[in-house]
Amino acid sequence: MIGLAHFLTVSALLFAMGVLAILLKRNAIGVLMGIELILNAAGINFVAFSHFLGGLEGQVITLFIIILAAAEAAVALAIVFSIYHNFQTINVDQVDRLKG
Amino acid sequence: MQSSSFTLVFYAFAALTLAAAGVVVFARNILYSAFSLLAALFGVAALYAMLGADFLAAAQLVIYVGGILVLILFGVLLTQRGTHLHLRVTTRQALPAIAAAALVAAVLLVAMVQRAPWPAPTPRPYTPTTAALGEALLGKYLLPFEVVSIALLAALVGAVYLTRAPEHDR
Numbered sequence: 001m002i003g004l005a006h007f008l009t010v011s012a013l014l015f016a017m018g019v020l021a022i023l024l025k026r027n028a029i030g031v032l033m034g035i036e037l038i039l040n041a042a043g044i045n046f047v048a049f050s051h052f053l054g055g056l057e058g059q060v061i062t063l064f065i066i067i068l069a070a071a072e073a074a075v076a077l078a079i080v081f082s083i084y085h086n087f088q089t090i091n092v093d094q095v096d097r098l099k100g
Numbered sequence: 101m102q103s104s105s106f107t108l109v110f111y112a113f114a115a116l117t118l119a120a121a122g123v124v125v126f127a128r129n130i131l132y133s134a135f136s137l138l139a140a141l142f143g144v145a146a147l148y149a150m151l152g153a154d155f156l157a158a159a160q161l162v163i164y165v166g167g168i169l170v171l172i173l174f175g176v177l178l179t180q181r182g183t184h185l186h187l188r189v190t191t192r193q194a195l196p197a198i199a200a201a202a203l204v205a206a207v208l209l210v211a212m213v214q215r216a217p218w219p220a221p222t223p224r225p226y227t228p229t230t231a232a233l234g235e236a237l238l239g240k241y242l243l244p245f246e247v248v249s250i251a252l253l254a255a256l257v258g259a260v261y262l263t264r265a266p267e268h269d270r
Contacts, residue, residue, distance in 0.1 A: 037137075069163075073171055
């Protein structure tokens with residue numbers, strides 16, 4: 001019997017993977033992938049609660065999460081391109097000048 | 101209500117999602133990470149479908165897999181130096197990072213177990229949710245819906261402005 005706890009476990013592990021990607025990657029796009037994993041983990045939680053406890057609110061909020069993730073990806077990649085233009089690298093630990 | 105095939109399919113997609121996420125984290129080549137993210141996002145879409153969220157599963161496929169992931173792939177390929185592809189990703193301070201992530205997972209799982217038992221799941225029939233979602237978006241959630249559309253517009257204009265080449269380069 002697959003219950004709420006099963007989905008919450010998957011979501012918790014996915015969230016931890018996202019945190020690990022953010023901490024581990026030096027490549028800024030790798031960090032971005034970690035953020036996407038975290039947003040998806042949150043989405044699973046919302047949809048799981050919505051399914052098991054009734055109501056549609058969780059699905060609406062997950063829809064907003066997906067929309068805002070699209071906006072976030074567009075802006076973050078624009079910033080990454082801008083950083084690449086200025087530094088010729090997107091390793092986050094080498095981008096350490098405030099004024100170039 | 102649930103058959104054993106439901107259990108099997110759940111474990112299959114949960115394993116696919118988590119294994120793909122693991123490859124995203126630990127792959128040495130950023131392109132492998134990007135393609136593995138595709139599998140992870142697909143697995144999440146399947147989990148949405150298993151939770152009866154048919155519209156969300158489709159939206160996840162169209163927006164994430166079809167949109168965001170293509171954007172990320174463009175980002176990976178456009179930010180490599182010169183003609184030779186320098187796709188290696190190096191990591192730093194792996195052990196503290198793994199310890200911190202394990203701590204996060206432990207806190208989440210312990211909090212989940214402490215709250216147990218969760219309320220017994222109400223058996224809900226799998227009905228299409230698209231119509232109800234649309235009515236919710238244009239009724240109860242009209243204001244957040246409009247705010248989100250303005251935020252999306254502002255983000256896209258901002259993205260175009262940020263990627264534009266500086267004046268003196270032209």
